[in-house]
Amino acid sequence: MTTPEPPCKQGHNHAWYAPKSVVGGDGIGGNGEHVVEGRIVSLRVCIRCGRYMESSGMWPGHEDYVDYREPDDKSLAWLRLNEPRQ
Numbered sequence: 193m194t195t196p197e198p199p200c201k202q203g204h205n206h207a208w209y210a211p212k213s214v215v216g217g218d219g220i221g222g223n224g225e226h227v228v229e230g231r232i233v234s235l236r237v238c239i240r241c242g243r244y245m246e247s248s249g250m251w252p253g254h255e256d257y258v259d260y261r262e263p264d265d266k267s268l269a270w271l272r273l274n275e276p277r278q
C-alpha cells in the first residue's frame with residue numbers, strides 16, 4: 193500500500209531530509225533507517241512543511257511502501273531552526 197503524497201507548502205515541492213535529532217535511526221544509511229521485522233524502514237522529514245515520509249522495503253532504495261504523517265512538535269521545532277533561504 194502506498195499513500196498519495198500530501199501537498200507541501202504552496203508553490204513548493206517537498207525537500208526530504210533525515211536529521212538524526214528528528215528521525216533517529218540505526219545508522220545503516222544515514223537516512224533514519226530502522227530495521228523492522230526484516231524490512232528497512234526509512235523516515236525522512238520535509239524541511240519546508242515538517243511532514244514525515246516513511247518508506248520501507250527489503251533494501252535501501254527499493255522501497256515498496258510509502259506513508260506520510262502530519263508534522264509534529266519535533267519536526268516543527270527542527271523546521272524553525274532550518275528555514276530554507278527562499
Ligand SMILES: [Zn+2]
Pocket residue numbers: 199200201205206207238239240241242243
Ligand atoms: Zn513539504
